[in-house]
Amino acid sequence: MAFNHWMILLFSVWANITWAHGESLVELDHAPLNIENRDQLLRGAKHFQQVCLTCHSMHYLRYDDITQEAGIIKERMPVWDDLSWGGRPPPDLSLIVKRRTADWLYTFLRAYYIDDTRPTGVNNLVWPNTSMPNPFISRQGTQQLLISEAHLHDSKGKYRWSQVLKLDRPGQMSGEEFDQYIDDIVNYLVYAADPSYLKREAYGPWVIGYLLILLFFVARLSMSYWDDVKRKHHMK
Amino acid sequence: MSLNKWINDRLPIDDFVDQHLRHYYAPKNLNFLYFFGSLAMLCLGIQILSGIWLLMYYEPTVETAFDSVEYLMRDIPFGWLxxxxxxxxxxxxxxxxxMHVYRALLYGSYRKPRELLWLLGLFLLILVMAESYTGYILPWGQMSYWAAKVIMNIFGSIPVIGPPLMHLIQGDYVISEATLQRFFAFHVVVFPMVLLGVVFIHLCALHTVGSNNPDGIEIKDNLDKDGIPVDGVPFHPYFTIKDIVAAVVFLIIFFAVIFYDPxxxxxxxEKENFIPADPLVTxxxxxxxxxxxxxxxxxxxxxDQLLGALAMLASLFIFAFMPWLDRAPVKSMRYKGTRSRVSLFLFVVSFLSLMVLGLLPATPTNTILARIATIVFFGFFLTLPYITVYDNHKTPPDRVRM
Amino acid sequence: MSSEDVDLKKRKFLSQATTAIGAVGVCGAAVPLISYLTPGREAQMSAKAVEVDIADMKEGEQRTVVWRGKPIWIVRRSVAQVDSLKKLDAQLSDPNSAIEQQPGYAQNAYRSIRPDILVLVGVCTHLGCAPTYRPEPQSIDETWPGGFFCSCHGSKFDMAGRVYKGVPAPTNLEVPPYHFLNEDTIVVGKDRA
Incomplete structure (x- = not known):
């Protein structure tokens, strides 16, 4: 709805001023968000169930139909001890978008490259030295870093990930397919972090529209009363 | 005999409404800055109502606080709202x-005879701060926990009585479930009750001395033959309707934020408050x-740690001296001289700068800027007795302008 | 003078319109506040149907499952227990299940879809106590043929959950909606689609 787009634009001006990119070595891509699209959310939920649910839980999303339909149920969620994984177990992902951002995740999940010095064999441009292995290697293929790491650190935030990474062994998916695949997951994660998003957007125009109508009448009534006062004031 | 009469013979509702709304005269030249008093009451009402509703699902324990907030936001109808x-x-x-405080500074609303009204207002401001601080810990996210810890350490830095005082407030040697539960008790019972009581006294004081106005002259000095201020209008209906207009405008902005960028x-x-509190990870x-x-x-x-804590306290309590620091012959900034105007402008700039700097990391540049702003902030109060005397004030009119 | 009259008319209209629109707003604001008080999503989920496997139940065996937070009894009645139902009509207050305490498909002599399988809500219709299953004849009094007994206030029900005369409980025990998915599986909480 046009009204909603304007409202979001209004607030996103502020977002661009305040948003910090953190530790990322590259500029973040803009994640195409399309939360209203239920089919895409369900696709994302199914990808999540196939890949992410192996290590990550979705603790706060238990009772909504999309999550249930995708088979992400409480009984199948992994539970990690605090001390497992060297004290850094894979985090719950229900609120990950609130901590990171959709853009961060969208770029992070595609910016892995081969790095034999890492225990996982891969490194990441958005989250350098992450302990998370690349779960999409069979789908995306493997990528090589084109410039030296030192150069990368010096030019922090100057490049985009696709400018400094090169696909050297293709995976099962084409580039576009994989972008869409990751975007599906990111959309689902955005939804998961705040399922009220859809409802807020649906109620917003009605509530604000109602208040504008009320404002019209209240303001006219107020002016009608204050005309008395103004007339008397100028008579004297 | 009507029910209305039966009740009013026993409880003077009509008299009360007459006295405080229909026959309470407010200056007719009040501008938009005078809306913020009634808007504050609207806000208090919204907070109390939404607070009671949240209370129905919130559970104040370390294990359940964070989860219960997420649960009510996701699984309870309109919990998110x-x-x-x-x-x-x-x-x-x-x-x-x-804005309410700024209005008072701009038009001299703290001056005689409104000193007590001002002091009660300052007390209310501090109460609301205490209320928001105790409320902030309740979701038990990372920022709840660590912000509480930082403030507690400020108490702890007071010599001799600091550490025992800190332990008394926390109810433990660290921020723990004991702290969470007593903050909960203060947030939902103690502070709101005191707040409502003091709001009532604040209004009593207001209705005794009457509203100040942008011209800073007393409307009670100009009475007609019936003893009614010629520059006053009955609060009801003139200001009730105007306040409702302001409330609707406020609600439009308020709900735009809630629906589009909550x-x-x-x-x-804060982003960090969507991570459950972890005492081991700052x-x-x-x-x-x-x-x-x-x-x-x-x-x-x-x-210095101790002096810093004292300066912070002083930055709040110094407002209490405003009625006696301002010695200008006029109240309103409309008729004050250039120096007073520049002084207030610098004060507002320093306050806003401190607000921005407080949110930024303490880099060396930021620290220097914060020091300058701090000096300007306190300088406003300390130079006020001189500036307000040695200034080219104008003479206010006898009657309000409109 | 005439212009002021028009003004007052207009003001009256505006103030009535504002009051009406404001009242709509108050009602609108009440909607989220009241919906908030209705059972949450988790409660809705627990209201979902429950599947029960009855393959391993022996004759005379009783089993309890939970649906909407209430105990649901499932009993596999023996032929003797089913036969006992026919002789009791005179002692019961509603032998033909005239009062709607069951879905239409359970309004019969056995108060069930299949004569051998009984499904009941295990909550006494008197004050909500939980009666107990007492299949042994003569265990409550000399003429007791077996049934359900509520020890709270002494209400007695037969092997179809029908209430005896002269006890505090006013009506028969409730039969929840249910259907058979297959020979050995009951779905409690949902009529056949």
Missing amino acids: LRYTHAAGASAFFVILY TFHGLIL PPEIKPTWYLAPYYAILRAVP
């Missing part, structure tokens, strides 16, 4: 209160909420 309303309501409350990019709800940067940031910036600007 109430939670966002309560969180955004806290920020809106402070926007309104700061966390306001971290100013209303977030990369601990920020206060924006409305407490100016005081936090003052705390950080002073190189």
Whole structure:
């Protein structure tokens, strides 16, 4: 709805001023968000169930139909001890978008490259030295870093990930397919972090529209009363 | 005999309404800055109502606090709306209160005979700060926990009585479930009750001395033959309807934020507060909420821990001396001289700068800027007795302008 | 003078319109506040149907499952127990299940879809106590043929949950909606689609 787009634009001006990119070595891509699209959310939920649910839980999303339909149920969620994984177990992902951002995740999940010095064999441009292995290697293929790491650190935030990474062994998916695949997951994660998003957007125009109508009448009534006062004031 | 008469013979509702609404005269030249008093009451009402509703699902224990908030936001019908309303309501409350205080500074509303009204207002401001601070810990996110810890350490830095005082407030040697539960008790019972009582006294005091106005002259000095101020209009219907217009405008902005940007990019709800509290991991940067940031910036600007804490306290309590520091022959900034105007302008700039600096990391540049702003902040109060005497004030008119 | 009259008319209209629109707003604001008080999503989920496997139940065996937070009894009645139902009509207050305490498909002599399988809500219709299953004849009094007994206030029900005369409980025990998915599986909480 046009009204909603304007409202979001209004607030996103502020977002661009305040948003910090953190530790990322590259500029973040803009994640195409399309939360209203239920089919895409369900696709994302199914990808999540196939890949992410192996290590990550979705603790706060238990009772909504999309999550249930995708088979992400409480009984199948992994539970990690605090001390497992060297004290850094894979985090719950229900609120990950609130901590990171959709853009961060969208770029992070595609910016892995081969790095034999890492225990996982891969490194990441958005989250350098992450302990998370690349779960999409069979789908995306493997990528090589084109410039030296030192150069990368010096030019922090100057490049985009696709400018400094090169696909050297293709995976099962084409580039576009994989972008869409990751975007599906990111959309689902955005939804998961705040399922009220859809409802807020649906109620917003009605509530604000109602208040504008009320404002019209209240303001006219107020002016009608204050005309008395103004007339008397100028008579004297 | 009507029911109305039966009740009024026993409880003077009509008399009360007459006395405080129909026959309470407010200056007819009040401008938009005078809306913020009634808006503050609206905000208090919104907070109390949404707070009671949140209370029905919130569980104040370390294990369940965070989860119960997420649960009510996701699985309870309209839980998200109430939670966002309560969180955004806290920020809106402070926007309104700061505008309310600015209005008083601009038009000299703290001057005789309104000194007590001003002091009660300052007490209310501090109560609302205590209310928001105790409320902020309740979701038990990372920022709740660490912000509480930082403030507790400020208490702990007081010599001799500091550590025992800190332990008394916390109820433990660290921030723990005992702290969470007593903050809960203060947030939902003690502070709101005191707040409502003091709001009532604040209004009693207001209705005794009457509203000041942008011209800073007393409307009670100009009475007609019936003893009614010629420049006053009955509060009802003239100001009730005007206040309702202001309330609707406020609600439009308020709900636009709630529906389209409820966390306001971290100013209303910080990103870090969506991680459950972890006493072992400090977030990369601990920020206060924006409305407490100016005081936090003052705390950080002073190189000594104890003096910093004292400066922070002083930055609040120094407002209490305003009625006696301002010695100008006129109340309103409309008729004050250039020096007074520049002085207030610098004060507002320093307050806003401190607010921004309090939210930024303490880099060397930021620290120097915060020190300058702190000096300007206190300089406003300390130079006021001289500036207001040696200034080219104008003579206010006999009657209000409209 | 005439212009002021028009003004007052207009003001009256505006103030009535404002009051009406404001009242709509108050009602609108009440909607989220009241919906908030209705059972949450988790409660809705627990209201979902429950599947019960009855393959391993022996004759005379009783089993309890939970649906909407209430105990649901499932009993596999023996032929003797089913036969006992026919002789009791005179002692019961509603032998033909005239009062709607069961879905239409259970309004019969056995108060069930299949004569051998009984499904009941295990909550006494008197004050909500939980009666107990007492299949042994003569265990409550000399003429007791077996049934359900509520020890709270002494209400007695037969092997179809029908209430005896002269006890505090006013009506028969409730039969929840249910259907058979197959020979050995009952779905409690949902009529056949």
